[in-house]
Amino acid sequence: MIYVHRPVYDIEYVYRTSGNITYINFPTEDNLILIYSQMLEQHLMNPINKFNLALTKIAESLLNAALYCHHKISTTFLPTAVKFHYVFNLRDLSNIFQGILFAHGETVPTGNHLIRLYVHEATRVYSDKLINAEDVKAFQQLLKESLRKNISEIDENIVFAGPIIYCHFAEGIGEPKYMPIKDWQQLTKLLDEALVNYNELVAAMNLVLFEDAMYQVCQINRILESPRGNALLVGVGGSGKQSLSSLASFIAGLEVFQIQLRTGYSMTDLRGDLSGLYLKSGLKGIGITFVMTDSHIADEKFLVLINDMLAFGEISELFADDEVDNIVNALRTEVKQTGMMDTKENCWKFFINRVRNLLKCILCFSPVGATLRNRARQFPAIVNNTSINWFQSWPQDALRSVSTRFLEELEDLPKKYKPSASLFMSYVHTSVNDISSLYLQNERRYNYTTPKTFLEQISLYSKLLVERTYDVKAMIERLKNGLEKLESCAGQVSELRVVLAAQEIELKKKNEIADKILAEVRAENTKAEGEKAIVSEEEAKVAEIKETVAERQRRCDEDLAKAEPAVRQAEAALDTLNKNNLTELKSFGTPPEQVAMVAQAVLVLFSPRGQIPKDRSWKACKAMMGHVDTFLSQLRNYDKENIHPEVVKAIQPYINNKGGQ
Numbered sequence: 001m002i003y004v005h006r007p008v009y010d011i012e013y014v015y016r017t018s019g020n021i022t023y024i025n026f027p028t029e030d031n032l033i034l035i036y037s038q039m040l041e042q043h044l045m046n047p048i049n050k051f052n053l054a055l056t057k058i059a060e061s062l063l064n065a066a067l068y069c070h071h072k073i074s075t076t077f078l079p080t081a082v083k084f085h086y087v088f089n090l091r092d093l094s095n096i097f098q099g100i101l102f103a104h105g106e107t108v109p110t111g112n113h114l115i116r117l118y119v120h121e122a123t124r125v126y127s128d129k130l131i132n133a134e135d136v137k138a139f140q141q142l143l144k145e146s147l148r149k150n151i152s153e154i155d156e157n158i159v160f161a162g163p164i165i166y167c168h169f170a171e172g173i174g175e176p177k178y179m180p181i182k183d184w185q186q187l188t189k190l191l192d193e194a195l196v197n198y199n200e201l202v203a204a205m206n207l208v209l210f211e212d213a214m215y216q217v218c219q220i221n222r223i224l225e226s227p228r229g230n231a232l233l234v235g236v237g238g239s240g241k242q243s244l245s246s247l248a249s250f251i252a253g254l255e256v257f258q259i260q261l262r263t264g265y266s267m268t269d270l271r272g273d274l275s276g277l278y279l280k281s282g283l284k285g286i287g288i289t290f291v292m293t294d295s296h297i298a299d300e301k302f303l304v305l306i307n308d309m310l311a312f313g314e315i316s317e318l319f320a321d322d323e324v325d326n327i328v329n330a331l332r333t334e335v336k337q338t339g340m341m342d343t344k345e346n347c348w349k350f351f352i353n354r355v356r357n358l359l360k361c362i363l364c365f366s367p368v369g370a371t372l373r374n375r376a377r378q379f380p381a382i383v384n385n386t387s388i389n390w391f392q393s394w395p396q397d398a399l400r401s402v403s404t405r406f407l408e409e410l411e412d413l414p415k416k417y418k419p420s421a422s423l424f425m426s427y428v429h430t431s432v433n434d435i436s437s438l439y440l441q442n443e444r445r446y447n448y449t450t451p452k453t454f455l456e457q458i459s460l461y462s463k464l465l466v467e468r469t470y471d472v473k474a475m476i477e478r479l480k481n482g483l484e485k486l487e488s489c490a491g492q493v494s495e496l497r498v499v500l501a502a503q504e505i506e507l508k509k510k511n512e513i514a515d516k517i518l519a520e521v522r523a524e525n526t527k528a529e530g531e532k533a534i535v536s537e538e539e540a541k542v543a544e545i546k547e548t549v550a551e552r553q554r555r556c557d558e559d560l561a562k563a564e565p566a567v568r569q570a571e572a573a574l575d576t577l578n579k580n581n582l583t584e585l586k587s588f589g590t591p592p593e594q595v596a597m598v599a600q601a602v603l604v605l606f607s608p609r610g611q612i613p614k615d616r617s618w619k620a621c622k623a624m625m626g627h628v629d630t631f632l633s634q635l636r637n638y639d640k641e642n643i644h645p646e647v648v649k650a651i652q653p654y655i656n657n658k659g660g661q
Contacts, residue, residue, distance in 0.1 A: 027090070029067060036097055037063055043101050050105030058111040061151045062118055066096060069146035073126055076142065083131060084373045085383050095387065096121045098226060099166075102178035107166070112158040115151065116180070119143065119159060120166045128219060129388045131234075131367070136392075163187070163211075167218045168225045169251050173197070176225070187214050191247070198250045207243050210401035212394060216240065220248035220362070223387045224289065230310055230361040232382060234372065235391025238452020241364035242291060249289040254360060256289050259296050270302055274309070275318050281358040282351045283330055293364040294371075303379045306361065311381035313356035327351055361386070368448060393433065394451050399426035402451075406458045412469040425461070429454045567640075577635070582628045591618060599624075601654035606634065610644030 027035070040059050044051045070093050079086040099121035100114075108114040127139050147154055163181060170179035170186075173194050181187045191209050199205060207213070223229040233241040249256045259265070259273050280286050297303065308315045319327065331350055332342040340346045363382060365372050367390075376383045394402070403422040407413060413421065429449065436447040585595070599621035604612055606624060613620065625631045643651075 032067055032090075032093070033060075033063055036066070036093070039097055040100065049103075052105065052109060055108065055111055055114050058114060058151065058153075062115060065146045065150035066093065066118065066122070068150055069122060069126075069143055072142045072146065073139065076138065077130070077135060081373065084376055085129060085388055087383070088126065091384070092125045095125045095226075099124065099222070102166075102168075102225075104178070106177075107179055110158075111153070112155045113180075115147065115154060116159045116161075116164065117166060119147075120164045120180075123164065124219060124222060125387075129390055131390050133392065163215075165215065165218050167221055169194075169221065173251055174253070181218075184211060184214075187218070191217060194251050195247060198247055202246075202250060202256075205243055205246065207240070207247065208402045208405040210394075210398040212392075212398045213240055213244060216244050216389070216391065217248050217251070219389050220245055221251050223389070224248060224252040224254060224360050224362075226387070228313075228356045230386045231363070232386040232388045233362060233364045233391065234367050234388065235364075236366055236368060236448060236450035236452070238450050238455055239391040239394075240451065241391065242293065245289065245291050245362045245364065249291075249360075249362075252287070252289075254287040254289045256291055258291050258293075261296060261298060265298055267299065267301055267305070270305060271315070271318055274305060274315060275323075277359055278318065278351075278355050279327070282355040283327065285354065285358065287358045287360070289360045289362055291362045291364060294366055300375070300378075303375060303382070306363070307379035307381040309359075310361060310385040313352045324348070368446075394454070396426045396430050399429055399454060402454070403458055406462065410462055410465060412465050421461075425454070425457060429457065577632065579628050579632060582625060582632060586622055586625050586628065588618075596621070597654060597657065601651060602635075604650045604654070605638065605643070605647060607644070607647050607650070610646035612646060612650045 037060060040063065041056055043049060044055050044059060045053065070088065074088045077083070077086045077088070096118070100117055103114075103117055108117050122143055123139075126143075127136055130136050130139060144160075147159070163184060165181040165187065166178055167181065168176040168178055169190060170181055171177050173190065188209065191214050195205070195207060195209065209217075220231060220233070223231045231245075233245065235241050246256050257273075257277060259270065274290075277288055277290060281288050292306065305315050305318075328344050328347040328351075331347045335342045335347050335350050338350070340350070363386065365375070400422050403425040404418065407418045407422055410418075432447075432449045436449055439445060439447050585591070585599075588595070591599070596618055599618065600616040603616055603621055603624050607613060
């Protein structure tokens with residue numbers, strides 16, 4: 001069976017339900033001096049660390065100063081409803097000396113450098129918890145007071161020279177060595193390099209590393225490098241908690257894990273994610289940073305698991321019995337290599353210890369409202385088992401650095417205006433903060449202006465600038481096109497004027513010609529009108545002639561109608577005429593008068609081309625008859641429709657002679 005030891009939070013409950021109680025008093029000052037002096041002296045005198053042995057002379061004075069400062073802070077900064085986490089105990093004092101134990105001979109070459117290291121560690125442990133600038137300033141005064149009262153020889157030019165920053169990457173990323181940062185330029189170079197590598201290897205992160213942000217990275221990295229270091233980062237939205245945690249984890253060589261919320265995400269899902277992290281860190285030995293934010297807490301019950309993980313490193317019922325057996329069997333060889341017996345308890349303890357050392361937890365919570373205070377009361381490990389880092393409001397220099405960084409990307413903003421715009425943005429934000437403070441004092445109501453608000457201001461400005469610039473450029477382009485068209489039109493007008501002048505001359509000539517033609521046309525019209533009158537007269541005459549012709553046509557038609565029977569009769573008679581009749585006729589010496597008259601009429605009809613023969617004697621008639629067959633054919637095929645007018649005229653006497661019918 002695996003036994004889990006848990007701390008007691010409710011002594012009254014224990015008193016009522018337990019039979020035996022062991023009460024441990026808070027160590028006396030002498031006991032504390034004995035404990036921490038031995039720790040410090042052993043570290044300083046260890047030849048591996050290569051310390052200057054003269055540092056041991058100042059160790060006792062430094063310890064007295066540390067105890068004095070701890071006592072002052074514990075009695076000065078008392079917990080309230082807002083400052084509920086202002087609880088300072090031996091854990092804080094131990095964390096200070098744990099940080100000092102990171103150092104080696106190169107870190108603190110002299111006593112003043114050892115004091116400077118203590119100042120840094122005390123600042124990390126105490127000052128990082130404080131929620132406002134007034135408390136931070138009061139802490140700094142207490143810290144200086146404790147040093148001045150307990151240490152006689154102190155060079156404040158060395159001890160308090162800024163920046164007071166110690167970190168594990170001062171000599172390069174991937175070379176863990178707890179050393180001081182010489183200046184901001186060195187830290188900027190290191191973190192810029194780390195950010196570039198992060199963007200290339202992990203994911204692109206648009207992060208502005210101003211001084212406060214770099215300071216926070218060092219603070220978070222120090223926590224992650226500490227044994228079983230877990231962090232509670234408290235700050236309003238947009239203060240950079242997650243981004244800075246990711247960068248600090250990358251520098252520490254840790255993978256970052258965040259739960260992926262989805263619909264229906266429950267305690268079972270969280271247990272599954274945590275069990276995966278335990279196996280990855282406990283079995284595979286992979287360092288992991290588990291980052292959890294307010295938005296990840298879909299159910300406050302999630303914090304039950306987080307509280308157990310922070311307090312004990314072990315979460316009840318996280319693994320089934322068979323999974324526990326598999327973990328134990330997988331670690332037996334490693335446990336034996338450490339010199340311990342590979343019992344189930346030892347293997348499980350080895351697993352949990354490795355998880356606590358490799359699985360870091362960073363909680364990113366907001367201080368707004370009473371949520372954080374309630375969580376700290378219900379789940380005390382959130383405060384007691386983490387290093388608290390309270391994100392202060394961004395100073396104006398930080399605001400200016402951030403706005404400058406984003407404005408540099410705006411191509412539409414002229415370079416000469418960018419510094420002024422950056423200053424104005426930071427001024428607006430700080431002014432709103434000041435007014436919000438007055439509003440809180442007067443109305444007892446909060447108006448939160450967070451770094452996220454500042455970033456939204458920059459984003460809105462950038463968006464509006466792009467839109468307005470586009471509109472202005474469009475208007476400029478439109479006006480430019482208009483001016484170009486006007487210039488083009490002006491040139492065309494000049495050309496047209498030249499063409500127009502030439503055309504006016506040509507037009508004048510053509511007008512003269514047109515006038516001349518018009519005069520001719522008018523004359524022709526006058527003439528035409530005269531001719532028209534003549535034509536009208538002729539038309540009248542033609543009309544009369546038409547009437548006459550029509551009348552004659554009518555008469556002809558009547559005559560034709562009357563003549564047609566005679567024609568048909570003649571044709572019938574002609575059909576009765578034969579060769580014998582003609583031969584007989586031709587044999588007449590002197591024919592009867594009517595026969596002679598008919599023969600003469602036929603002679604006239606056969607006159608070629610209207611040339612009427614003068615000789616119409618019977619002899620001429622007989623000659624006409626010539627060949628009887630030919631003559632008969634000519635009679636039958638005579639073209640009676642096309643008789644020459646002269647023939648018609650000459651034939652009239654024969655027609656009108658009634659005696660020859």
